[in-house]
Amino acid sequence: MEGRPLDDLALVERARTGDVNAYEALVQQYQQLAYRVAYQVTGDAADAEDAAQEAFVNAYYALGRFRPGAPFKPWLCRIVANEARNRRMSAHRRTALAERAHWAQASGEAAPSPEAAAEAGEFRATLVDTLARLRDDDRLILSYRLFFDFSEADMAEALKVPKGTVKSRLSRALTRLRAALPADFQLASGGQVDG
Amino acid sequence: MAEPQRLTDMELERALRELGPRYPYPPTPNLALAVRRRLVARPVAPVRRLMLWRDPRRLVLAAAVVLVLAGAAALINPTSRDAIAHFFHVPGVIVSRVSPLPSLSPVTPLNLGRRTTLADAQSAASFTIAVPADLGAPDAVYVESGVPGGEVALAYTPRPGIPLVKQTGLGVLITEFRGDLLPGFLTKEVGPSTTLQETSVNGDPGWWVAGEPHIVFVQVSGTDYQVQLRMAANTLIWEHGGVTYRIESSLSRADAFRIAAGLP
Numbered sequence: 001m002e003g004r005p006l007d008d009l010a011l012v013e014r015a016r017t018g019d020v021n022a023y024e025a026l027v028q029q030y031q032q033l034a035y036r037v038a039y040q041v042t043g044d045a046a047d048a049e050d051a052a053q054e055a056f057v058n059a060y061y062a063l064g065r066f067r068p069g070a071p072f073k074p075w076l077c078r079i080v081a082n083e084a085r086n087r088r089m090s091a092h093r094r095t096a097l098a099e100r101a102h103w104a105q106a107s108g109e110a111a112p113s114p115e116a117a118a119e120a121g122e123f124r125a126t127l128v129d130t131l132a133r134l135r136d137d138d139r140l141i142l143s144y145r146l147f148f149d150f151s152e153a154d155m156a157e158a159l160k161v162p163k164g165t166v167k168s169r170l171s172r173a174l175t176r177l178r179a180a181l182p183a184d185f186q187l188a189s190g191g192q193v194d195g
Numbered sequence: 196m197a198e199p200q201r202l203t204d205m206e207l208e209r210a211l212r213e214l215g216p217r218y219p220y221p222p223t224p225n226l227a228l229a230v231r232r233r234l235v236a237r238p239v240a241p242v243r244r245l246m247l248w249r250d251p252r253r254l255v256l257a258a259a260v261v262l263v264l265a266g267a268a269a270l271i272n273p274t275s276r277d278a279i280a281h282f283f284h285v286p287g288v289i290v291s292r293v294s295p296l297p298s299l300s301p302v303t304p305l306n307l308g309r310r311t312t313l314a315d316a317q318s319a320a321s322f323t324i325a326v327p328a329d330l331g332a333p334d335a336v337y338v339e340s341g342v343p344g345g346e347v348a349l350a351y352t353p354r355p356g357i358p359l360v361k362q363t364g365l366g367v368l369i370t371e372f373r374g375d376l377l378p379g380f381l382t383k384e385v386g387p388s389t390t391l392q393e394t395s396v397n398g399d400p401g402w403w404v405a406g407e408p409h410i411v412f413v414q415v416s417g418t419d420y421q422v423q424l425r426m427a428a429n430t431l432i433w434e435h436g437g438v439t440y441r442i443e444s445s446l447s448r449a450d451a452f453r454i455a456a457g458l459p
Contacts (some may be wrong), residue, residue, distance in 0.1 A: 024231045031226040045221040056230040127214055145210060147215035174204050
């Protein structure tokens, strides 16, 4: 009979008693999410790696303050985001913005036509670039909801805001994103974002 | 030519959802390995202090943790605990010999509790605070009243004949608490370069720990709570009449015993 992977609660409980192996399993499970959350804040690969690593270490030593039974993911993300804010460097960030827009433009998949691919790539690049210029809280809430598919409860925990305000904050973030987009920004051909 | 239409919220959300999987993140590094290395190099379990103080059912554990934070010699061992070569057990305390030699962590706060006066500390403690005749009145007094019976720390600044302990910033630190009210174990792990001697202090059993730093953690209800504290200097610890006394300094064994002679 195959063993069932331990869920977060069991791993957290074991980690709380000093079980490093259990905590390592949690790190493996969440390292991509943590790194990407950190990258959304820092816009720089090295800073994001440092922030995510530091967040995992700090989270381990903070497990004593973690409420038993609470979801681990949003709690971790809050620590990650805080660490990332501490590391954000404006110079890195400006460089990264240009890099991100370039990667976004170049990351198109097989497209119906060269024109459509170019259009979709340009669309993504513009969206990525505009997102990167938003304030952290807006970019984080948009990322949590639309990139990482967090529930409202998880968003509230990750952002440390009342659950009842998540929807309105999300709406305001969308409004600010729209306002920051170029005036002629439209969906790619046929209303599709991807090429 | 018509003005371009602004995207609706739904369109913008859909655009972002579709962007998500294509967002140009750099490749995720292997954080698990790096994190594990750091945790193993500093093998200390999470401290449960804050929540425990609010939970009377677990006050005993909290008390034990604070006891360690306030008093015990603290130390770090980065490596495997498999290599326990020797241990012995005395009431309330286990001391284990481990190898290889521990490495040290940065200095951390002493967490001695609230600074106060000797009279106020006495009102918070359920035992008579003893002040060593050899040292006289302490330069600072701290009390941690959350510990069963209270826990008191007497701090003495460096002076001629009493060298600075770089780990504490003090010359001598004396802690006193009701060891008999703490049902958990206070456990120390010492490296091969640490001097560890069972001894007798004023007729009561005690230990003299000197040299390389060691780890201290508390074991309660069958579960290890390994608590990282701080690097500590030479320590003399013993219990008399239910009260545990601890002297930490850079002094020699003979000088530490001279101070202890002025205590119960």
